[in-house]
Amino acid sequence: MIAIVQHIAIEGLGELEALLKRSGYEVGIIKCFNNEIFPDDLGNIEAVITLGGPMNVYEEQRYPFLKEEQKFLKKVMRYQIPLLGICLGAQLIAKACGAQVTKASQPEIGWYPVRLTEEGKYDSFFAHIGKKIDVFQWHEDTFELPEDAVLLATSDRCINQAFRIGSNVYGLQFHFEVTDQEIKEWSGCYLDSFDPQTRTRTQKMLTQYEKIKSEVAHYKILFVYNFLKVIKEVVRV
Numbered sequence: 001m002i003a004i005v006q007h008i009a010i011e012g013l014g015e016l017e018a019l020l021k022r023s024g025y026e027v028g029i030i031k032c033f034n035n036e037i038f039p040d041d042l043g044n045i046e047a048v049i050t051l052g053g054p055m056n057v058y059e060e061q062r063y064p065f066l067k068e069e070q071k072f073l074k075k076v077m078r079y080q081i082p083l084l085g086i087c088l089g090a091q092l093i094a095k096a097c098g099a100q101v102t103k104a105s106q107p108e109i110g111w112y113p114v115r116l117t118e119e120g121k122y123d124s125f126f127a128h129i130g131k132k133i134d135v136f137q138w139h140e141d142t143f144e145l146p147e148d149a150v151l152l153a154t155s156d157r158c159i160n161q162a163f164r165i166g167s168n169v170y171g172l173q174f175h176f177e178v179t180d181q182e183i184k185e186w187s188g189c190y191l192d193s194f195d196p197q198t199r200t201r202t203q204k205m206l207t208q209y210e211k212i213k214s215e216v217a218h219y220k221i222l223f224v225y226n227f228l229k230v231i232k233e234v235v236r237v
Helices: 016-022 065-077 088-096 180-190 196-211 213-236
Strands: 004-005 029-031 047-050 082-088 101-116 132-143 149-154 164-166 169-172
Touching: 016 029, 016 213, 029 088, 047 065, 047 088, 047 213, 065 088, 082 088, 088 101, 088 132, 088 164, 088 169, 101 196, 132 180, 132 196, 132 213, 149 169, 180 196, 196 213
Parallel strands: 004 029, 004 047, 047 082, 082 169
Antiparallel strands: 101 132, 101 149, 149 164, 164 169
16 A cells, blocks of 8 residues: 555645555555554555645644654554655655755745756656756745755755655655646635736646646656655555
8 A cells, every 4th residue: 555645635646645555555645634543563554655835844733743744654664665855755755864955045836847866867756757847836845954864856946856865765855646626725725815926827837738748647646656666665665
């Protein structure tokens, strides 16, 4: 089973769930927003994906599950279970490994290019992705690289965009799982709907999505299947 950590109802797996199930994997979702408990027994968990959310990793008093998730992620890594963090999920992995998570110099909301580092070009998770891709961002914080982490992707606005720890732990600052429906929902929830510029900003993000929709769909599939290869390599060992 692949365990999914979901922090808020509107930030789910999107189309990734169908891709995982089509590949023969059972998907179990830990809904933090419903106060669901992290499992103690990891015996049937083949991999973990921890998703995004509007909370900050240092808001543990406001969101007590963040502290529990830190314990869970440390255990997952200690048992060498493949782990993928997306946005908040990547920041939580970084913090669990002792790295600092702080406010970025400027927020990123919308579509931005990221480019692979030399290490990223040869990393199995980024296989066949290309040297540069346009990805969807929605974050105000950024993470420092954990000790022994390898930087795989970067950008001009936010240096640390993706990292790997060891051979099976990955953190991505960007959202490769996003769909047009999520862009609409996040805009309605996170942006000030009374601001007349909100509608223009949302439409700009949706228009850009339509322009690169086929490219996004292509690398979405690649990221999923590349991560499944990471899982199979660990199982084979």
